Amino acid sequence: MARRLLRAAGTAKPEQIASELEHEILSGALGFGARLQSENELVQRFSVSRNTVRKGLEELSNRGLITTRVGIGSFVTFDGKTIDDAVGWSKALANAGANAQTRTLRLEVIEDGALATQLGIEEMSFIALDRVRSDADNGQPISIERSRLPLSPELEEVPLKGLRHGSLHRTLRAAGLVSHHGEEWADIEMLSTEDAAILGCAAGAPFLRTRRLTRMSDGRPIEFVTSLLNPAHFALHLEF
Amino acid sequence: MARRLLRAAGTAKPEQIASELEHEILSGALGFGARLQSENELVQRFSVSRNTVRKGLEELSNRGLITTRVGIGSFVTFDGKTIDDAVGWSKALANAGANAQTRTLRLEVIEDGALATQLGIEEMSFIALDRVRSDADNGQPISIERSRLPLSPELEEVPLKGLRHGSLHRTLRAAGLVSHHGEEWADIEMLSTEDAAILGCAAGAPFLRTRRLTRMSDGRPIEFVTSLLNPAHFALHLEF
DNA sequence: TTATTGAACAAGATTAAACAAGTTCAATGA
DNA sequence: TCATTGAACTTGTTTAATCTTGTTCAATAA
Numbered sequence: 001m002a003r004r005l006l007r008a009a010g011t012a013k014p015e016q017i018a019s020e021l022e023h024e025i026l027s028g029a030l031g032f033g034a035r036l037q038s039e040n041e042l043v044q045r046f047s048v049s050r051n052t053v054r055k056g057l058e059e060l061s062n063r064g065l066i067t068t069r070v071g072i073g074s075f076v077t078f079d080g081k082t083i084d085d086a087v088g089w090s091k092a093l094a095n096a097g098a099n100a101q102t103r104t105l106r107l108e109v110i111e112d113g114a115l116a117t118q119l120g121i122e123e124m125s126f127i128a129l130d131r132v133r134s135d136a137d138n139g140q141p142i143s144i145e146r147s148r149l150p151l152s153p154e155l156e157e158v159p160l161k162g163l164r165h166g167s168l169h170r171t172l173r174a175a176g177l178v179s180h181h182g183e184e185w186a187d188i189e190m191l192s193t194e195d196a197a198i199l200g201c202a203a204g205a206p207f208l209r210t211r212r213l214t215r216m217s218d219g220r221p222i223e224f225v226t227s228l229l230n231p232a233h234f235a236l237h238l239e240f
Numbered sequence: 241m242a243r244r245l246l247r248a249a250g251t252a253k254p255e256q257i258a259s260e261l262e263h264e265i266l267s268g269a270l271g272f273g274a275r276l277q278s279e280n281e282l283v284q285r286f287s288v289s290r291n292t293v294r295k296g297l298e299e300l301s302n303r304g305l306i307t308t309r310v311g312i313g314s315f316v317t318f319d320g321k322t323i324d325d326a327v328g329w330s331k332a333l334a335n336a337g338a339n340a341q342t343r344t345l346r347l348e349v350i351e352d353g354a355l356a357t358q359l360g361i362e363e364m365s366f367i368a369l370d371r372v373r374s375d376a377d378n379g380q381p382i383s384i385e386r387s388r389l390p391l392s393p394e395l396e397e398v399p400l401k402g403l404r405h406g407s408l409h410r411t412l413r414a415a416g417l418v419s420h421h422g423e424e425w426a427d428i429e430m431l432s433t434e435d436a437a438i439l440g441c442a443a444g445a446p447f448l449r450t451r452r453l454t455r456m457s458d459g460r461p462i463e464f465v466t467s468l469l470n471p472a473h474f475a476l477h478l479e480f
Numbered sequence: 481t482t483a484t485t486g487a488a489c490a491a492g493a494t495t496a497a498a499c500a501a502g503t504t505c506a507a508t509g510a
Numbered sequence: 511t512c513a514t515t516g517a518a519c520t521t522g523t524t525t526a527a528t529c530t531t532g533t534t535c536a537a538t539a540a
Contacts (some may be wrong), residue, residue: 010307010309010317012311012492012493038520049495050495052493052494052495054521055493069520071502071519071520071521072502073520073521181479182479182480183478183479183480184477184480185477185478186475186477187448187471187474187475188447188448234427235427237425238426239422239423253483278529279531288485289484289486290486291484294532308531309493310492310531311492311529311530311531312530313530314531
């Protein structure tokens, strides 16, 4: 809850609770129809009084996210589309409204001690998923995404069976890996010769590079993804 | 505390208290979102009256370091690492830990119908504030920031009197213009010859460009700022 | 004169407790 | 088998006490 508290710093407790639960709903961790924890359970979880919990739930009810029924509990009644492939904090927008095609470059298990150290975990095995995105019209590659997922029992079958419906987000959700908070970096990188070959650009061309690390609510890293975006096709966009 | 008191000897008590607390905030002892001691606790800590404590807190609030809420307390709302005077959601981090110097290129009132149209407002007068940031060590320019603020009665004196404490954030805060939400875009721009001359780089060099629009809670635009950041010195960083 | 104090009261936030009322489910007994 | 009971859960509602900051004002000290 630490991250959420940061965002809601200086606000009243009911607002912090509403913010935390709203995030779980909008991120899809609590899907349509799901039952929230009972008020007494929330009392223990947030270490507040029941009155305070109830004010938070009332706020969520006012926002149209949940409905509450006597003797039963509170349920998610928000049917809006949850944002696929990550939370709605920063998205890369294609300038050309072109449809993008995705091609998988590789999907396998790798060992990466350096990344494990960087993430502060012991597990050195990762699922490596490299994908290249292309303009559906002319077939020109416009971005590369390299995902690294710490290998967990829930994900062991992924390299064999592939992604669920071709979506990494759905695969992670099905495995119970829901992103809660994280970090993103954005800077400029000059293309290496290998990447330039994949992307059909000149080596040394400046590309927008984003690196994103998402974590679970307990801080365990879920995914580290590095994207190379053709600046002619992409800009980063963020609403706050 | 002894040293602090010595340093602030001869100044008013509220100022001493503000100075002491400011030091704790700037040093990181009180991080973003942290709650300050209650006023009654501060009364005991500094052995002054509550009115005096409150004056000190009011001073900190004016400096943009804390916000205070009835029935809850005072909270640190100063991020400490924001490169520009803005909300602490996306920050450009200098790779070199160098201190940055800021030089004002211009501060005047301009007319910009295109921008007014883009922002969806009728007022075509803006305060234009262009600043260049330089490495304090070697004096090399590393970024340009161009702010455009819709001219309002509260801001009419700014071009004449300058910024409050040299800070745009404090000036806006004093004018009651508090940013509530907004948008940001980030992409790559090749330097124009004029910008290249200011920045001491070659024309056509790829720079990180961010454009940010902040609005008040009622949707009125407060500031539109375009930044050009030297990719050798800056990366964008976002926590979510 | 000015800064500071001390005190009182208002108003918002939070807690803790008690009780009412709706739901579920298993045990009970005819 | 079937209806009933009752315990154990749920949310709904109210109350009082205690914490917080907001505001005002007269007394006091430098």
